[in-house]
Amino acid sequence: MKKFAVIGLGRFGKKLAVALSMSEAEVIAIDIKRDEIDSIRDQVSHAVRLDSTDEQALISQGVDKADVAVVGIGQRRGGFEAAILTVVNLKNMGVKNIYARAINLVSGQVFKAVGATEVVYPEIEAAQRWAYKLIAPQVTDKIDFAPGYSLARISAGDSFHSKTLVDLQLRKKFNVNLIAIKRGKFAADEKEGKIINVPMPKTIIYKEDILMVSGSDINLAKLPQD
Structure with a gap:
């Protein structure tokens, strides 16, 4: 101990x-x-x-x-x-x-x-966390692993619903990498809570899926909020 x-x-x-x-x-x-x-x-x-x-x-x-x-x-x-x-x-x-x-x-x-x-x-860290939370409310949890870069959890909004990774182009549009997916209640024909450790280009994202993503804090804040 x-x-x-x-x-x-x-x-x-x-x-x-x-x-x-x-x-x-x-x-x-x-x-x-x-x-x-x-x-x-x-x-x-x-x-x-x-x-x-x-x-x-x-x-x-x-x-x-x-x-x-x-x-x-x-x-x-x-x-x-x-x-x-x-x-x-x-x-x-x-x-x-x-x-x-x-x-x-x-x-x-x-x-x-x-x-x-x-x-x-x-005090400084709390202020920074709150500032980021206000700017990027779609990012529910964030783990800093290098200055300015984080591993974050976001909830997929309506703009993600029923779209594949190819459709979303997260890396090309936002320079953000998708690491894993936890299925939400709107996932078609898949059990809620199922974990997809290796998302593929044709993997479909549904509203309220939980996405584990990585990238710079600036780019993570640019992800869609709805």
């Missing part, structure tokens, strides 16, 4: 700690505020109030043995300095995987410079 230390129990840290715990991971939740510790005590393996800028205090709770440490300390009113010192402590303690929550790219660069292995930008 992996051991996680989540340091800083604001909105991000608390939700992350609880989610990890629900996945049956061992979670040490740490904050300097007693009320934050009390609010999460029954939802994680161990919750402790301490100052994470104190390296010995962290070691006394076994944080040096964590597989992953996440620093989610709020960065206002001296929080940024505390977060930096915490990352430095974790690095000195030999924690191999250190994730730091940053509110902007500049603070992220600082965290990387002092030893964070990964930087998380929840």
Whole structure:
């Protein structure tokens, strides 16, 4: 079982700690505020109030043995300095995987410079996801696998109904590749939920089929919405 230390129990840290715990991971939740510790005590393996800028205090709770440490300390009113010192402590303690929550790219660069292995930008990432969702509502799920490129799931609209891949010309018109199809309720003579792993040129698409496609985010957003 992996051991996680989540340091800083604001909105991000608390939700992350609880989610990890629900996945049956061992979670040490740490904050300097007693009320934050009390609010999460029954939802994680161990919750402790301490100052994470104190390296010995962290070691006394076994944080040096964590597989992953996440620093989610709020960065206002001296929080940024505390977060930096915490990352430095974790690095000195030999924690191999250190994730730091940053509110902007500049603070992220600082965290990387002092030893964070990964930087998380929840506010920026959430804004980007919502912007894309508003621009391309037909894309219901998206997995980023390279900057600007994604694997996405879309629901086929009326403009796709009863057309073959040759008719649709997804690669030629949109520079998008169709990877797989999950049949919907309008698929003729085929069971709903059937998976077609290798769509062929003569494969017919029906309204509400789920299409797994890959391409650039810009091109995926251009796919028909109806």
